[in-house]
Amino acid sequence: MSAHGFGRPIAPEIIKAAQRGQPDALKRFYSHFADAVLRLCSGMLGSAEDGRDLTQDIFIKAFACLADIKQPLAVGGWLKQLSVRLALDTLRQRNRQQQLSDDESDNISDQSWNSAIDSLTRLDDVERIMAVLSEQQRVLVWLYAVEGYSHQQLAELLQLSEQNVRQQYRRALTKLATQLKQGEL
Template sequence: MKGFTEKVAPDVVKDAQQGQLLALKQLYQAYATAVLRLVSGILGSVEEGRDLTQEIFIKVFGKLPELRQIDAFPSWLKQLSVRMAVDQLRKRVSFVHEVLEDVIESEPDWTQATDRLCQLDDIERVMCNLSEVERALVWLHVVEGYTHEELAKVLECSEAAVRQRYRRAMVKLKSKLYRQVKDEQ
């Protein structure tokens, strides 16, 4: 599974821009799994992810004629997927009015916690302990590789707010992972 690094022939994208069904099907088959994984991770629900994946491809196919750089299709699709998933989260959670907890005094080892999180086979199960906002931030940063600066732009908030929310989420995850390891011993 290559995800968004999957390359399709430029002719396929050009044919899809002209509405050719076979080309549209090829694009869907090449990228649907990557879109589903991305949006399901952000939303915390495979069912919601499936629904949103369909909406994303409907929107993509409608906007495809506007795409100027054929080779930018995968990154364009990924960016649109993230935005639509975040928009869906906004419908459920108000990013602006979310009450922030007190600043965490201690500074845990974020790199170690992130590495441990990436090694989990059941990352989705562990992340279900987070709020929707926290889960989206961790998923986009750890799994999808977005920087805090990029997340601030996508979420339309300050980078400091993103860092603070991410830090809190990692403290929760670290605590959960610690309990999990302790229980295994």
């Protein structure tokens, strides 16, 4: 992990005090990780508003489970996994609801991939940019490019083949690169 976001070190005494439920420590824990959780959730869900809602839910769940953490120094990784899992659950639930409502009524070079990712990380309005992608593509790009997951890890998380993950990722980057070249983003 890096020195920012989920990998930013937090004092073990803050974690231990938060595990005991001390309000000041819980507040410091939240302040320490809130931006990373919000960024991950907003990126995966494609909406800052949905990201804020899920961030609240994640911290409620995290506070309830915090006492069970055996290695306080690994809390950032644990919180990241919890956030990804709950964001994926939210997307799956959204897809199920969409299916119910429906029932009721590519080749790109490695250099181009890197260029698309670089452009994506430099732009301010990531939510608008990622909106051109399908939900699945947005999740793949966000988790791979921004959060550092491997294609193999994504395949396991999303219950897809690694080849399918790579193919969807390429298509997503092709779409982003095309839109960026055309100046539509």
